[in-house]
Amino acid sequence: MDLLALADFNLVARHGGFGRAARAAGRPKATLSRRVSEPEGSLGLRLFERGSRTLKLTEEGRALYERTGTLLAELDETAAAIASGGAKPRGSLRISAPLLCSQTAMGKLAAAFALKYPEVRLEVTTEDRAVDMIEEGYDLVIRVNPDPDETLVGRILMRDRLVVVASPDLSRPAYDLAVPTVASDLTSAWEVKSSIGNSRISTDPVLRLSSIVMVRDAVRAGVGAARLPVSLVSHDLAAGKLVHWGDVDGPEIVLWALYPSRRLLSARVSAFLDFLKEAFPSGTPGELAAFID
Numbered sequence: 001m002d003l004l005a006l007a008d009f010n011l012v013a014r015h016g017g018f019g020r021a022a023r024a025a026g027r028p029k030a031t032l033s034r035r036v037s038e039p040e041g042s043l044g045l046r047l048f049e050r051g052s053r054t055l056k057l058t059e060e061g062r063a064l065y066e067r068t069g070t071l072l073a074e075l076d077e078t079a080a081a082i083a084s085g086g087a088k089p090r091g092s093l094r095i096s097a098p099l100l101c102s103q104t105a106m107g108k109l110a111a112a113f114a115l116k117y118p119e120v121r122l123e124v125t126t127e128d129r130a131v132d133m134i135e136e137g138y139d140l141v142i143r144v145n146p147d148p149d150e151t152l153v154g155r156i157l158m159r160d161r162l163v164v165v166a167s168p169d170l171s172r173p174a175y176d177l178a179v180p181t182v183a184s185d186l187t188s189a190w191e192v193k194s195s196i197g198n199s200r201i202s203t204d205p206v207l208r209l210s211s212i213v214m215v216r217d218a219v220r221a222g223v224g225a226a227r228l229p230v231s232l233v234s235h236d237l238a239a240g241k242l243v244h245w246g247d248v249d250g251p252e253i254v255l256w257a258l259y260p261s262r263r264l265l266s267a268r269v270s271a272f273l274d275f276l277k278e279a280f281p282s283g284t285p286g287e288l289a290a291f292i293d
Contacts, residue, residue, distance in 0.1 A: 002042075007072055008035040009047060013065040017055045039064075066134060074266050089271040090119035096133075097142040100212050101255065102126040104232065105291035113275050120268050133260055139269050141258050145251070154258035157276055158283035162248035164192050164201065165233050166225035172245055178204035180224035182215050190227060194246030201225075201245070229253060231285035232292060 012032055015021040022029040040047050047061035057065060073091070097106050102124065110124055133141055133152070142157070166172070166179075173179050181203040190201045207223050209215050216233060219226045220241060227248050236242040257276060259269060280287045 002038055005035050005038040006068060008032055009039050009061075010065060010069050010072055012036055012048075012055070013057055013061065014069070070137070088119065089117045089266075089268040091266075091268055092121045092123065093140070093268045093272060094138045095122070095124045095140045095142065095272070096127060096131045096136075096138050097124055098128050098144055099126055100229070100232070101142055101144075103211075103213050105288060108291050109276070109279060112279075113272060116275070117268070117271055120271070122272075133258075139259065139266070140272060143256050143258060145254055146256055146258060149258075152258045152260060154256045155273060155277075156283060157255045157257055158280045158285070158288055160229045160231050160253035160255070160285045160288065162227045162250065162253065163230045163233065164190060164225055164227055164245040164248060165219060165237065165242040166245060167219065167222040168240065168243050169222050170225060172201075172225075178202040180204050180206045182207045182209065182218045182224045182226045184209055184212060184215055187227075191249035192246035193249050198249065199246070229285070231288040234286060234289035235292065 012018055012021040015024055018029045018032050022032055045060045046058050049056045049058055106124055110122055114122055131141060179201055183205045188203055192199050192201055207218055215226050216228055233242055237244055
């Protein structure tokens, strides 16, 4: 497929019509129409539904646009970087991060990155769902314990673990009594490991909150015990505001940075990955705790 014809197809798709694309590019409308017909001919597919006053991507056209638009932009960026004598990060960088990471650390990280790379326009959205990076136009996603995905590759940023904590004013009850708890789920009991051995804590949820930060704040106020990432409560444990009842018996929390395996790794994505590595060189909970007020 002719790369220039593909670029013209993306130009028309991006502007939603031949006329608008022609005005934006300063080129004849008839030339763009002819050029767009070339990839249609080579693929044997209609990429646009052409009406008397409307132009709409077909299903095949939308798939081609979504999968080639970013690649073409990265090729342009690479060519510009080579022409300017170096791969200097620039352009738009869209990142999706989970709620807790965004609430505790991403604001400071994003600000420091923006100061270091002023030519990158960074956009961070907060969501815990598994986004479709290609369909939704993300360059990088940060996820906790993601499911295996053959279309994505990534790096581990850090490892964390869950601990059971409570206010010093709350006494740990006898084994057969339920402890008042603050929770974000409906777990009826916690398996806990401590220096005195393994134990089981029955829970009596007196407060349910959807945000882990809210759970932490409620535990600080003495409402009950809770399971929380150790990075989130390290400062409170060190200051004696909370006490440690034990580690939760279960898989560790692993934070990943993921990106599409089929995509060229742009200078801006590489820069952000290197930036995260500098922020979390060992990937320990203490390094994340350093960002948390």
